[in-house]
Amino acid sequence: MKTLLTAFVGSMALATAPMAMSAEANKELKMAYDADPVSLDIHEQLSGGMLQLSHMTFDPLIRWTKDLGFEPRLAKSWERIDENTMRFELREGVNFHSGNELTAKDVKFTFDRLKQSQDYKAIFKPFSELKVIDDYTFELVTTEPYPLLLNTATYIFPLDSEFYTGKTESGKDKSAITKHGNSFASENLSGTGPYVITGRQQGVRVEFERFDDYWDTESPGNVGKIVLTPIKENNTRVSALLSGGVDFIAPVPPTDLERIRRDKNSDLVTMSGTRIILFHMNQDRVEAFKNPKVREAIAYAINQEGIAAKIMKGFATPAAQMSPDGYQGHNDSLAPRFDVEKAQQLMKEAGYEDGFTISMMAPNNRYVNDDKIAQAVAAMLARINIKVDLKTLPKAQYWPEYDARAADMMMIGWHADTEDSANFFEFLTFCPDAESGDGQYNAGNYCNPDIDELVNKANVETDLDKRTAMLKEVEQRLYDDAAFVPLHWQDLAWASKKNVKIEPILNVMNFPYLGDLVVE
Amino acid sequence: MLAFLVQRISQAVLVMFVISVIAFAIQDGLGDPLQQMVGMSVSQDEREAIREEMGLNDPLVVQYVRFAGNALQGDLGISYFYGKPTMDVILEHLPATLELVIGASLIIVIFSVPIGVFAAIRPQAWLSKFFMGVSTVGISIPVFLTAIVLIQIFSIGVTVDWFPQDAGWGQWLNAALSTEGGLPSYGRGDDLTPLFGTWESGFFSQGGILHLILPSVSLASIMLPLFIRLIRAEMMEVLQSDYIRYARAKGLSSSRVYFLHALKNTMLPVITVGGVQIGIMVAYTILTETVFQWPGVGLMFLEAITRSDIPLIVAYLMVVGLIFVITNTVVDLIYGLVNPTVKLTGKKA
Numbered sequence: 001m002k003t004l005l006t007a008f009v010g011s012m013a014l015a016t017a018p019m020a021m022s023a024e025a026n027k028e029l030k031m032a033y034d035a036d037p038v039s040l041d042i043h044e045q046l047s048g049g050m051l052q053l054s055h056m057t058f059d060p061l062i063r064w065t066k067d068l069g070f071e072p073r074l075a076k077s078w079e080r081i082d083e084n085t086m087r088f089e090l091r092e093g094v095n096f097h098s099g100n101e102l103t104a105k106d107v108k109f110t111f112d113r114l115k116q117s118q119d120y121k122a123i124f125k126p127f128s129e130l131k132v133i134d135d136y137t138f139e140l141v142t143t144e145p146y147p148l149l150l151n152t153a154t155y156i157f158p159l160d161s162e163f164y165t166g167k168t169e170s171g172k173d174k175s176a177i178t179k180h181g182n183s184f185a186s187e188n189l190s191g192t193g194p195y196v197i198t199g200r201q202q203g204v205r206v207e208f209e210r211f212d213d214y215w216d217t218e219s220p221g222n223v224g225k226i227v228l229t230p231i232k233e234n235n236t237r238v239s240a241l242l243s244g245g246v247d248f249i250a251p252v253p254p255t256d257l258e259r260i261r262r263d264k265n266s267d268l269v270t271m272s273g274t275r276i277i278l279f280h281m282n283q284d285r286v287e288a289f290k291n292p293k294v295r296e297a298i299a300y301a302i303n304q305e306g307i308a309a310k311i312m313k314g315f316a317t318p319a320a321q322m323s324p325d326g327y328q329g330h331n332d333s334l335a336p337r338f339d340v341e342k343a344q345q346l347m348k349e350a351g352y353e354d355g356f357t358i359s360m361m362a363p364n365n366r367y368v369n370d371d372k373i374a375q376a377v378a379a380m381l382a383r384i385n386i387k388v389d390l391k392t393l394p395k396a397q398y399w400p401e402y403d404a405r406a407a408d409m410m411m412i413g414w415h416a417d418t419e420d421s422a423n424f425f426e427f428l429t430f431c432p433d434a435e436s437g438d439g440q441y442n443a444g445n446y447c448n449p450d451i452d453e454l455v456n457k458a459n460v461e462t463d464l465d466k467r468t469a470m471l472k473e474v475e476q477r478l479y480d481d482a483a484f485v486p487l488h489w490q491d492l493a494w495a496s497k498k499n500v501k502i503e504p505i506l507n508v509m510n511f512p513y514l515g516d517l518v519v520e
Numbered sequence: 521m522l523a524f525l526v527q528r529i530s531q532a533v534l535v536m537f538v539i540s541v542i543a544f545a546i547q548d549g550l551g552d553p554l555q556q557m558v559g560m561s562v563s564q565d566e567r568e569a570i571r572e573e574m575g576l577n578d579p580l581v582v583q584y585v586r587f588a589g590n591a592l593q594g595d596l597g598i599s600y601f602y603g604k605p606t607m608d609v610i611l612e613h614l615p616a617t618l619e620l621v622i623g624a625s626l627i628i629v630i631f632s633v634p635i636g637v638f639a640a641i642r643p644q645a646w647l648s649k650f651f652m653g654v655s656t657v658g659i660s661i662p663v664f665l666t667a668i669v670l671i672q673i674f675s676i677g678v679t680v681d682w683f684p685q686d687a688g689w690g691q692w693l694n695a696a697l698s699t700e701g702g703l704p705s706y707g708r709g710d711d712l713t714p715l716f717g718t719w720e721s722g723f724f725s726q727g728g729i730l731h732l733i734l735p736s737v738s739l740a741s742i743m744l745p746l747f748i749r750l751i752r753a754e755m756m757e758v759l760q761s762d763y764i765r766y767a768r769a770k771g772l773s774s775s776r777v778y779f780l781h782a783l784k785n786t787m788l789p790v791i792t793v794g795g796v797q798i799g800i801m802v803a804y805t806i807l808t809e810t811v812f813q814w815p816g817v818g819l820m821f822l823e824a825i826t827r828s829d830i831p832l833i834v835a836y837l838m839v840v841g842l843i844f845v846i847t848n849t850v851v852d853l854i855y856g857l858v859n860p861t862v863k864l865t866g867k868k869a
Contacts, residue, residue, distance in 0.1 A: 032706075038601065046559035118566045119559040179557050179570055182603040201612075202602060203823065204707070204815040231706055231813045232823065235668060239705045240813075243675035365826070396551025396828045403552075403564075417561055427561065437563040 025210040025224040027519035029500065031248040032237050036206055036230040040197065041185035042157060043177050046119035046417060048510055055511045056208060056226075057097075058157035058191030059216075061088060061107070062150060066507050068326045068419065070150050074102065074158060074192065083145045083462070088153075090136040094215040096160040098190040104138040109161035109175075111140075117177050122437070123152060123417060145462045151418045160190035194221060194515030205229050214515070221516045238495075241266060247500045247519070250512070252493035254315035254368055260495045269503050270493045272317040273510075274324045275415040276424065277367055279360075279377065279485040280444035286358055286408045289444070293350035295482035300343035301384045302377060304336040308488050311372050316488035321475040322414070322424040324489045326508070328464075329421025329471030334479050343384045355385025361407035362390070363398040368490055374411060377485070402443060410443045413490065419509065421471045425455045429483055446483045525849075532845040539841045540591070543834040544584050551828040553600050574600075587834070596838070597831035601824070606835035610817055614839075615719040616708060617805050617816030622723075623736030624801060628744050633783075636751025640759065641778060643752075652752075655745030663804060667738040667811040674734060677701025704731045706813040735812040742804060743797055750793060754786040761785075788859055795851025799844040 037053040038045055054060070061075040072078075075088040094102040111130040114120045126146045131139040140149060164175045164185060174184040189197055194214050199207035208226040229246065231237040234253035240246045242263055252260060252268065260268045281289040281298065288294045304318035320336045323329035347353055358381075362374035371392040378388035388409070393401065402410055416423035431447035432439035438452070451474055458470040478484070492510055496502045499520040505513045553576070554567055571577055575586070587597060596606045639648040658666075672678060680697040683690030709731040712720035722728025758764065759782055767777045806818035813819070817836060824832040 039603075045557065046561065118570065119562055121566075122561055122563065178603075180574060180598070180600050180603060186603065201815075203820065229707055229813070232819075233810050233813065236671075236706050236811055236813050239668075239671045239676060243671070243677075243701055243703075243705045245675070245705055394551070394826065396555065396826055397549065398551075399555040400552045414560075417559070434564060437565075440563065441560070 024222045027223045028225045028227070029223045029248060029514075029517065029519060030227045030229070030246040031250075032229050032231040032240050032246045033250055034230065034232055034234075034237065036203060036228060039186040040189045040200070041177060041183060042159075043113055043117040043120060044179065044186060046117075046123075051509075051511045054157045054191075055193070056195045056514050057189055057193040057197060058159070059094075059193050061153045061156045061158070063154055063513075064419065064507060064509055068508070070154070074107075075153070078150075078153075081139065084142045085139050086149050086153075087133070087137065087139045090138070091215065092136055094192050095213045096163065096190045096192055097196050097211055098160050098163045099213075100160050100162050100190075102158060102192055103135045104132045105135075106158045106161045107138055107156065108132050109164070110156055110159045113159065113164075113175060113177070114156065118179065120155065123155060127152070145460045147459065147462050147464070147467050148418050148420050148422075151420055154419075158192065163188075163190040194219065195226060203230060216515065219516050220518050221514070223514065223517050223519055226514065241495055241497070244497075248494070248496040248502060250494040250510075252495045254313050254491075254493075257313070257315065257493060265498055266495055267498055267500075267502070268493065268495045269506055270315070270491055271506065271508055272324065273490045273492045274327070274419070274508055275367075275413050275490045276319055276322045276324070277316075277370075277373065277411065277413045277487045277490060278319075278322070278428070279409050279411055279487070280428075280442065280446075281485065282405060282408050282410070282444055284445045285405070286356075288350070288352055288356055289408070291350050291352075292481060293346050294352060297343045297346035297350065297352075297384055298381065298386070298485055299482040300337055300339050300346065301380050301386075302336075302485055302487070303338040303380060304487055305338065307373055307376055311369050311376055312488065312491075315368065315491045315493070317491065319486040319488050321479060321486060322428065323421040323471070323475060324508075327416070327419070327421045328468045329424075329475050331472045331475040331479075334475060340383055347384050353385070355387065357387040357389065358408035359389045359391070360409040361398065361401055362392050362411035363395045364392040366395040366398065367411075367413045370411060370413075373487060377409075377487075402441075405443050405445075409485075412441055412443065414441070421475070422455050422459055425451070425474060425478075429478060430455070444484055446481075448477075448481065448483070451477055524852075528845065528849045532842060535841045535845055536838045539837045540588070540834055541584070543830075543837050544580065544587065547580075547830045547833075550825065550830060550833065553828040553830060556827040556829075557600065596835040599824075599829055599832040599835075601827050601829045601832070606832050609820065609832060610835060610839055612718045613815060613817045613820045615715075615721070616814060617802065617809070617818060619722055619732065620735055620739060620805055620808065620814060620816060621798065621801050623732045624739035624743070625798065627736055627740040628747055631740075632744055632747035632751055636748045637755055637778065637783065637786075639748065639752040640755035643756070651748065655748050658741055659745040659749075661741070663738055663742050663807050664811050666741045667734070667808060670734050670738055671705045671811075673699050673701070674703040675701050675705035703734055705734065707731065708815060735808050735814050738811070739801065739804060739808045743801060746797070747790065747794070750790055751786060754789055755782060758782045758785050784858070788855070791851060791854055791858065795847050795854075799840075799847050802840060802843055 035049050037049050042050055042054045042058065059073045061073060062070045063073050065071050074091050074094060076091045078086055078088045081087050090102065090104055096102060108130050114124050126142045127140060128143045129141050131141060133139060140153065142149060166174050168174055168184050172184060176183045178186065192215065194211055195208035196211045197206060198209045206228040210224045231240060237249050238252065238256045238259065241249045257268065260266050281295055283289045308314065308316040308318045318336050320334040321331055360374060360378060362370050364371035374390055374392060378390045381388050414424060414428055426438060427441045429442055429446055430439035430452050431449060432442050432445060454470055454474055458467050461467040461470065492508065494502055494506055501518045501520065502512065505516050554571060558567060575583065590597065598604065599606050599609050602609045635651050639651055642648055677699050680694045683693045685691055685694060708722050709727040711725040711727040712722055713724040715721050722732050764777060764782055767781055805816060806822055808814065809816045809818035810822055821836045824836065
């Protein structure tokens, strides 16, 4: 492993050695996630794991609070200049791990790089430029009024522009983002975050040490060293916690919740999540699905509460829409409508009393209990005489089938990268359009241009109340139309030893703010 | 001898060629590697561009020829996930697996020979019957179950309260059946000793050995009963043979009869089976390594499959194929040493 320490990390250690370690950050934390970061380049992939790394080694301009508000981080304040412009004031005296000082040019560098990143460019599409006013002031400019400007700013983790500029010894551009093969940024890192990476062996462990020169001296965090071990196997991860091998684990599998709750040395934290699990009904493949009555019948036939209680063991929140509680589009009046008789009645009215046969596909290792959920849905549909030919596949094989729309009903789980309702609609219910990328995951081929129009209008509406009303209306109309079959929002769970106070640093986005973690 | 080696090497080449063709042919069924590399919201156009750049759009034959051409120059491709040459990735993970196999083999050798011999010499003793009974159970329990039970007992610990706590005997029984736990349940630990190259060994520190215990025992648990029974059966047969009776009649001490004359002939089939089993053990490490998060090639392979990391999958299969050929060759060589009547080239003497 020592051989994997980069030259940079080595020089870092030397540079920071003479400085006194801040007195309180002396605790060690061993933690186990189900995977380790795929790369050290936070712009290489937009995924939960990469965002977790970003929050440990970098800081965003602003970040989400527990109740889905915003709190200032590297940006200490912001104000709207005009419809399309937001001006940010940067915090002064913030240093990168390399020793360079953070200025607006670093933010500009980061913004430009995000626009290049294959995974992020879609999210930053509404932005036309980042204007540097002076060293500590810059403006984010959008092409048209954009209500999600602040949501997107949570994705801007300023990189050390000096560190990532230039050529490596082998002549490669240091700022390059490479999906396959190694780039400079995938092995070297310099951020402003609370932790510096001191060792990394991919798939085995990552070691972090508290950044001595960390700007946030108010942070209650007292962890000086973190060792992250990826443990993929659920049972092993839980055992590692129960046997005292690690102090903090995530995620906790639903089958082990009770076991951890009973354990007197461990704490369990659960939260209703934001990832919606749903089925699409493909109207291009099945004529009957074009009939709203049939779709409604299916909506009435599915018992969301039953699935959440029996299969998910309470580890899910039954859903009747896509937006979870706390999102702008969340419509409180929508509830699961389970009623088999009504469903049978609707099938009769639609002229499908004798039912029909459809194919269904679901992954079997992507979401919690995905295959069991699919089996339950198939059984529920049998009660309204829809015979289901179910096939479940490992995720690696499932997604190509999904892209090919290979079955009449297909399962998907979706988390909105923008933490906003519109993202659900754009990807899952918009009229599919290969050109614009709309409805990329709309495996139902449901298409209602009026609803799309409404969402597009909401996307340029900066008046929060108006926008909320619009998005709520969209949820209502999709519900009335039974555009898809929502099942539930998958819950989140973390567990730790009693002395590790994880509750305050956890959030529904599932990126724990480990910099603020207190260990007693 | 030379002819034998040449024959084996050409076999190895053939085996690896066949494996690579099969691995390549099934890669479409292994899923889309891109899915693991990009976020969900990346557009189809972007995906197509990356796919084109990686050469995934070429016909399979073109891809295979490109692969084979590189392979002949010793380049087995670059892992999609690790972004490094696949051989480097495998060599990084191989020491962990080899140490696990060595640990398990040690346990098997240390326990199977004495127990097997004892059970053959004293088939009626209650201890023999006990060992035979346990080994039947052992052979029929899947390795991941053994592993989970071991973790529960020796890492997490169990508290037994089946017996009345107020009675002295109950308290004693409860205490006797409860365990403290404390053995490491995952990974290889922190104090590894660098040997050479990528090899960091756990055999030279207390922490390293503690981490080895549970995985090695789990891995050994499948093979140990098999070897005990094999040694017992072979030994019993050998003990019936004329030369043993003659040795006894000659008045040789029984330890000399058992351990020198009888055991040597017993070991012949054991070595054959053992060689094949070591290969199989490398395969079984996939399960053991997954349960114990042991950073070896087995775990690496399983993750490569879930990530559709095709170059790594192909390289792993070829390396394992090579290991099989090598172990079989070594076994044949040893066999010739132990039993000089065997001709290596396979011609009848």
